[in-house]
Amino acid sequence: MKRFPANLVVCLLGSALIAGCAGAGSRLPPVPAVLVESPQHCRAQLTDAVRELTGKFVTLAADAFTQNDSVVLSTAGQSASGRMMPPTQILRLELAAQGCLLRLGDQDRAVVLPQCSCRAVAGR
Amino acid sequence: MNTFAHLLEDVVRSPNPRALWGSAAARFCAAILPLLLASCGGGGGSGGGGAPAVGVGIEPSAQFAGALESAAPGAGALASDWVGATCTDGMQKNWVRSRLYENYLFYRDAPLTSIDPNTYTNTVNNLFLDYTVRGVPAKDRFSFVRTQAEADALFQSGTATNVGFTLKRDANNGSIYRIAYVEPNGPAVAAGFARGMVLATINGVATSTSIPTALSDKLYNSAAGTSSLIGVQDVVGGPVRTLTVASATYATSPLIVDRVLPDATTGYLAFNSFSTPVGEIQLADAFKRFAAAGVTDLVVDLRYNGGGFIDIASQLGYMVAGQAQSSGKIFESLIFNDKRSAANVSIAFNSTVTRLFGNNARAGEPLSALNLRRISVLTTGSTCSASESFINALQGIDIDVLLVGSATCGKPYGFIQANNCALAFFGIEFEGRNNKGSVTPLTGVPATCAATDDFDHALGDPAERMLATAVTYRLAGVCPALAAATSGTRSLHAAGAQNSSAVNADVEFMTDPLNSIKLYRPAR
Secondary structure, eight states, X not given: OOOOOHHHHHHXXXXXXXXXXXXXXXXXXXXXXXXXXXOHHHHHHHHHHHHHHHSSOOOOOTTTTTSOSEEEEEEHHHHHXXXXXXXXXXXEEEEETTEEEEEETTOSOEEEOTXXXXXXXXXX | OHHHHHHXXXXXXXXXXXXXXXXHHHHHHHHHHHHHHHHHTOOOOOOOOSSXXXXXXXXXXXXXXXXXXXXXXXXXXXXXXXXXXXXXXXXXXXXXXXXXXXXXXXXXXSOTTTSOTXXXXXXXXXXXXXXXXXXSTXXXXXXXXXXXXXXXXXXXXXXXXXXXXXXXXXXXXXXXXXXXXXXXXXXXXXXXXXXXXXXXXXXXXXXXXXXXXXXXXXXXXXXXXXXXXXXXXXXXXXXXXXXXXXXXXXXXXXXXXXXXXTTSSEEEEEEOOBOOHHHHHHHHHHHHHHHHHTOOEEEEEOTTOOOEEXXXXXXXXXXXHOHHHHTTXXXXXXXXXXXXXXXXXXXXXXXXXXXXXXXXXXXXXXXXXXXXXXXXXXXXXXXXXXXXXXXXXXXXXXXXXXXXXXXXXOOOEEEOOEEETTEEEEOEEEEEEOTTSOOOOXXXXXXXEEOOOOTTSOTTOTXXXXXXXXXXXXXXXXXXXXXXXXXXXXXXXXXXXXXXXXHHHHHHHTTOTTXXXXXXXXXX
């Protein structure tokens, strides 16, 4: 049986570990996040992302996602009832390997926000 | 008897057992009657006759429901989103009747059999109203229908696009419009508006007693940036000066004031909406401060609170009552009609910050409670829905609730939006009951001690008439003589448009149930 040089074994193992670490890093689950700042181009991208996720135009407050990772959406009809059950839709901002993500509820689908800068906040 | 067993089984398993019961009963009678007649040696027939029973011949709504062309998010708002063949006039009218028969709280009272959708010549909207608010006027003054586009308009909960002040009529001064409160984050603050100002003019048009719709829309229903020139009087009869304000999108702040009164033991908070997620945190922090200050008495000012999330109202209830008085008790049970009792749900007094409203960083945090046996609540006709749930819930666990002001709006019901063919139908589907099973009266919860809004003093000022009345009543145990006129306030618009829509809907609906619902439409 052919024997491999020790340095080659170390090199291969090391490479495998590094590759494994990199892979694990890219698979880290997204974490709750808030915006570092909220410039106009980021807010415009947020608005587009909300439209893509909900199918609706939604006016966001200027400080949306700056204090909290979540934004609750309500409908006019829900509001008009005056006796509202828990919100049906919550938008969540997340930080992942790709950068900022906007997700609707717990859906698998999320929209990447390359124009926005995020930082992680306490878990939900 | 095998036939009889099958018939019963059919009825029990049917998705529409009442409808099936008619045919099943007929088949049963046909099968059993000869036997009965034979055994009795004859007998008379029990006649049918009379009005048909509710539900006979009404097919399941699923048979008439419109089909969507697409399952894309947001679909349904346009007529073109729906398959035309499933949205014929006849299909829609039959769907309305069947849907109400299945879900409407008052389906037994509604004229579902006397008004035939197949011969009804007016519109679908009118048919819905003929079955509900016009059909059951003694019980229902709230059901309504709008376009799905209007009802589905999404907004960030807790934001508004308007000028940022709320107008109310001053009953003590010829029902003139005065600013009731100014939103802390809205544009009106920086523009110099304050509570008590008289709305003399908008863009040069006199508006102190009447505001044309076009001008009120300019303030409350226009795109951000829409500017108006507002003439105000700082005091009634004073000189008019002009302020400029532009509509803007801002985060509403439902907690307008929280303070400990000069007696150092009475807490006061003015909370204007249960619809805003941040309200959950604002209330939690206010009660933390009250508990730390040793507050032993409380005045909750809900005079402008038209309702909102029941869960936030339940948190407020818990913070007043505390664990010992609320543990294991029901804040509110939502009771659906007898065909949908499986949907009934009971909401507890919530003792922690929830995850329901996105306040995740503090989720699970225990709420501070004052463990009070008695509180005072300031109310008007604008105190509605979830605010009434709060009052009713406390009464349901034997908290002594002193109501100071005027009767609440009287809305113990809730809706679940039902979409069909680009229309959104809001028929009453459930009523709220407290721990004792009591329901808020349709005439509203009457005030224990009458008092009117006092626009000449700030909210939370001990001299403000409603607050002063509450404190005096609390201390003396006797309602002080009312110096001012007797009628309450009536809302035109509230700042925080999506929240105010609930206020306005409830209050104005009572006077004009068919046309007065104002739904918030976000500026684009």
